[in-house]
Amino acid sequence: MLAAVSLLVALVALLLAVVGLRRTRSASPRQAVDALPEDVHGLRQEVAALKTESADALRHLAVVRYDAFGDVGGHLSWSLALLDDAGHGVVLTSIHGRSDARTYAKNITGWTSEQQLSPEEEEAIAHARP
Structure with a gap:
């Protein structure tokens, strides 16, 4: 039951x-x-x-790796773009040579810079742009 x-x-x-x-x-x-x-x-x-x-956060980024010199391979040099929605931020570049490495920072305002940009830096900015 x-x-x-x-x-x-x-x-x-x-x-x-x-x-x-x-x-x-x-x-x-x-x-x-x-x-x-x-x-x-x-x-x-x-x-x-x-x-x-x-909108002010550095959320658009891109890295371009390359060989800065013909005698150094492995794409050890790089340019990194860190940008916000308006294209303000910084491009960091590290040039790797056989005996040393140098690092550069360039301010970016409105997707461009007052300083001369290398082709790799311009490419990094273009890839970071939405």
Whole structure:
């Protein structure tokens, strides 16, 4: 008798789960969003604020590796562009020679520099540009 009652309760629970699943699937995504609490609708404003804040982050980057001198191989020299959304940032370049390595930093404003850029530095900036 106890087994029969338990089976009946399980079948009713299964039936309720199936009905609930069908209702969830039949609701459109827009209806599901509209049914969310009002606090969730404020997320759009929060995301917009985060996008504005992240515009100044150095999030566009690219590295170009190359051989600066004919007698040194292995692409040990490199130029790295680190730029924000407006194209402001820095290009770092390391020139690797047989006996020494030199590192240079050049300011970038609006995707260009007041200093002379090497072709590899210009390439790094171009690759970093969205």
